[in-house]
Amino acid sequence: MARLIVQWGRPLSGTVTPVPNKNSIIKLLPASLLTDDEVVISNVPQSTDVMILIQIMEKLGSKVSWLDDNTVSINNVWVSSFSIDPLLSDKMKASVMLLAPLLIRFGRAEMPTPQGCKLGTRPLDVLIEWMIQMGAQYEHTQGTYRLSHTGLKATEIWQWFPSVTGTENLILLAVRVPGQTIIYNAACEPHTQDLCHMLVAMGAKIEGIGSNRLVITGVDRLHGCKRKTIADHLDVGWYIAAAAVTGGSVTIRDAGTQHMGIIIQMMNKLGVHVDVDHHANTIHVPRNQSMVITKTVKGDIWRTHALHRPLLPPDFVHTCVVTALYADGQAIFDNLFYEYGFFFVQELAKMKANIILANPVTVITTWPNQFKGAHVMCPDILQAAYWLLIAALGARGESVLHSITPLFRRFPDFVSKFTSLGAAIELQE
Numbered sequence: 001m002a003r004l005i006v007q008w009g010r011p012l013s014g015t016v017t018p019v020p021n022k023n024s025i026i027k028l029l030p031a032s033l034l035t036d037d038e039v040v041i042s043n044v045p046q047s048t049d050v051m052i053l054i055q056i057m058e059k060l061g062s063k064v065s066w067l068d069d070n071t072v073s074i075n076n077v078w079v080s081s082f083s084i085d086p087l088l089s090d091k092m093k094a095s096v097m098l099l100a101p102l103l104i105r106f107g108r109a110e111m112p113t114p115q116g117c118k119l120g121t122r123p124l125d126v127l128i129e130w131m132i133q134m135g136a137q138y139e140h141t142q143g144t145y146r147l148s149h150t151g152l153k154a155t156e157i158w159q160w161f162p163s164v165t166g167t168e169n170l171i172l173l174a175v176r177v178p179g180q181t182i183i184y185n186a187a188c189e190p191h192t193q194d195l196c197h198m199l200v201a202m203g204a205k206i207e208g209i210g211s212n213r214l215v216i217t218g219v220d221r222l223h224g225c226k227r228k229t230i231a232d233h234l235d236v237g238w239y240i241a242a243a244a245v246t247g248g249s250v251t252i253r254d255a256g257t258q259h260m261g262i263i264i265q266m267m268n269k270l271g272v273h274v275d276v277d278h279h280a281n282t283i284h285v286p287r288n289q290s291m292v293i294t295k296t297v298k299g300d301i302w303r304t305h306a307l308h309r310p311l312l313p314p315d316f317v318h319t320c321v322v323t324a325l326y327a328d329g330q331a332i333f334d335n336l337f338y339e340y341g342f343f344f345v346q347e348l349a350k351m352k353a354n355i356i357l358a359n360p361v362t363v364i365t366t367w368p369n370q371f372k373g374a375h376v377m378c379p380d381i382l383q384a385a386y387w388l389l390i391a392a393l394g395a396r397g398e399s400v401l402h403s404i405t406p407l408f409r410r411f412p413d414f415v416s417k418f419t420s421l422g423a424a425i426e427l428q429e
Contacts, residue, residue: 004401006392007424012248018235023191026094032074033101037224042071084111100172126166154179174216175204190259201225231256237263244272245394249287293329303332318387324365347376373397
């Protein structure tokens, strides 16, 4: 298992470019299955999740070629299978994004129960329920999901939960189903918007992109396109937090500033302020932040609930927790999305963090903290792995992060990027 050695005392300094949005590219690649024309996608990270998804598509018959280090060409003329490889699917939950395109191509799609980060049960009820409402038949036998149809129909759908995966599969179905489909309470995350914009470039008709009401008029055919994946807003927030806890000064280029509003607002509440240049698409983190947590107007402890967009992303709340531990004051964080997401606060406690797991979905941070380097174990959760790295960057002495491998699923070059900013970190295989 890989481990990371982190030395204290290095304020981050310099300019960095965030990784492409992993949650975008793992939707854009499956969307290409809706056409037999060539689709070219640039700004593609060679993270492990992306490479696994490409392997799954190649097993189906897709021809995927790398035009350069971060640009792929996909041709699906030879796709001949509707069954997703069970061994590869077991490595990533996002393989469910192939269900809708395969259902459109073949009238059938099947896959085993997918895996992924151990954040909780992460049910697929919304995804399956609304595909059934559009005319799909479903069965789950011997650990395999099977979908089929003899005719899909446009409809109005009110999602009882704004599932990102559910919304995106509905979008992938609706763009090719005759008639008008309306999705209420739709997810509107940056990566969902990115998927919609790519589909529009392929000839789809989608109204309401970026809102929680999507109106989709089905078309007979989609064509190829060229698309650049957006920046990962979580990675941008990660650099903001890392610069703040180390007392450094960092400029983030290609920062996707249009998607950063709620993250910047939350960091402001924790005493971290940034300079945003929307024209240049950059965010600058000044040196030596005040790091004083805001209180409510009544003087109470600030409390934050991680919820679906446009509120604080559940995948970013871990970074906020660590930032709060370096700030003067107290804060309460709730994350109802993932019932196991906060179970690893004991690793932060090893670093002398004053943090309380009030219940499985609520943590309380208190001041003061005297972070000290320690040996910590990264769980198989991306978010928990990078909150430990941020904590280690500001902890006195040396920290050793064991089982750091989960970070490569989303951030393939995080080591070189942090060392370029002056961090003293060393990866040991």
